[in-house]
Amino acid sequence: MCRKFALCMSLVMSLTLSQVLAAEQFRVLSSWDDSYEPVGQILGGFLERLEEESNGEITSRVSGPETFPPFEQLDPVSRGLMDMLFTNGAYHYNDTAVAMSLDSLIGGPDKLRESGIWDYVDERYQERGLKLIAVLYDMNGYAIMLREALDPDNGLKGRRIRGTPIYHPVIEALGASPVVLSASEIYPALERGVVDGAAWPTVGPVGLRLYEVADYMLRPSFGQVGHEVFMSLDKWNSLDEETRDLISKVAEEYESEAVEKFNEIVAAEEATLEEKGVTITELNEKQQAQVDKAWFQGAMDLAEKQSPEAVKRIRELAADAGMAP
Known part of the structure; x- marks a missing residue:
């Protein structure tokens, strides 16, 4: 009887614990x-x-x-x-x-x-x-995958770069024209030469197989x-x-x-891109400063249009904390 009681109590406790976990x-x-x-x-x-x-x-x-x-x-x-x-x-x-x-x-x-x-x-x-x-x-932020290397003197002047609105200030700061495309459209647009590059986070180009249609990755990244x-x-x-x-x-x-x-x-993604033949093309110091400034001001300006009071306060806090370029 005692054994049966103990077994029943153990079963009840197990069921109760399971109910707590599920809840x-x-x-x-x-x-x-x-x-x-x-x-x-x-x-x-x-x-x-x-x-x-x-x-x-x-x-x-x-x-x-x-x-x-x-x-x-x-x-x-x-x-x-x-x-x-x-x-x-x-x-x-x-x-x-x-x-x-x-x-x-x-x-x-x-x-x-x-x-x-x-x-x-x-x-x-x-x-x-x-x-x-x-x-x-x-x-590690964001970067741009490119069909051709960056021009050390003219940046991306005259090129068409895929990017949603948040990227536009950076693309324009490098002399290029932004083109808005969804993620699914990036590969075919690069393949056909509709765009000369695509802005994207540093995580992701491998999953999108961009190494098949873009031979260069822009560095340093931004944001x-x-x-x-x-x-x-x-x-x-x-x-x-x-x-x-x-x-x-x-x-x-x-x-x-x-x-x-x-x-x-x-690091693993960049190693894979290197294995696939993608080469780093680097911004010079002046270009990097332009990109950092354009990214901060552009992203903040865009955000402030939508949420003016809140983003204004974030800008103030960021400036006080040295978190703005």
């Missing part, structure tokens, strides 16, 4: 599918860390842009249809440009928090029903790529204080780790 499973929405390396390595690493640190009480299930289109993901998360979002600020520019402005700054996650910008961004998104959890930075993790504010508020503290602690620690993880991804 804390987050539905995570990503702006990219698994072909984008950071989804598995960066987001996946963060979610694994949450599970480890919570002793398995926090689990996650990731869905990609097939669930909600990448440029329309703030709303479903703010309304609680999904619990978390892994994205970039430029993807929801039409709603708010606050997070997009972070890509133009100088300095990593520690400076972002020390400057007060992190908390300010969090406050602005809470007004939209979202809680900022982490900013996972790829400090930094923010990968924000948001949570539905209602979901956040529904969690107990201990769980919220754990998530915040893990997120802050992981922000620094993510920088190194991104460095490893980019």
Whole structure:
């Protein structure tokens, strides 16, 4: 009888524990599918860390842009249809440009928090029903893949370079004309000579196979790529204080780790591009200064058109903290 009772109690306790684990499973929405390396390595690493640190009480299930289109993901998360979002600020520019402005700054996650910008961004998104959890930075930033090498005297004068609006100031600063194309159009446009190059983050050209249609990669890169993790504010508020503290602690620690993880991804990608015959073409010191200035001012000006008061404040905080070129 005692053995049967003990067995029943053990079964009940196991079922109760399983119910607790299931109750804390987050539905995570990503702006990219698994072909984008950071989804598995960066987001996946963060979610694994949450599970480890919570002793398995926090689990996650990731869905990609097939669930909600990448440029329309703030709303479903703010309304609680999904619990978390892994994205970039430029993807929801039409709603708010606050997070997009972070890509133009100088300095990593520690400076972002020390400057007060992190908390300010969090406050602005809470007004939209979202809680900022982490900013996972790829400090390697953005670059341009080119069919022909950079002209040391004339930059990219007379060339046509693919780039969404955030890239336009840099493209124009180098003397080129911007052409707006979606990601799926980049390869055929380069292949047919419709464009002479394409601006893109340093992570990604391998996945897009751009090495087959572009023989050069522009360096040094510019800016930094923010990968924000948001949570539905209602979901956040529904969690107990201990769980919220754990998530915040893990997120802050992981922000620094993510920088190194991104460095490893980019190093591997650049090695692959080199193996495929892609050559580095370098900006000179003057051109680099022009690019850095154009990137910061251009991205900030674009962001300020959409979110004037908020981005103006971010500019002030960035200037005070030495995070603007």
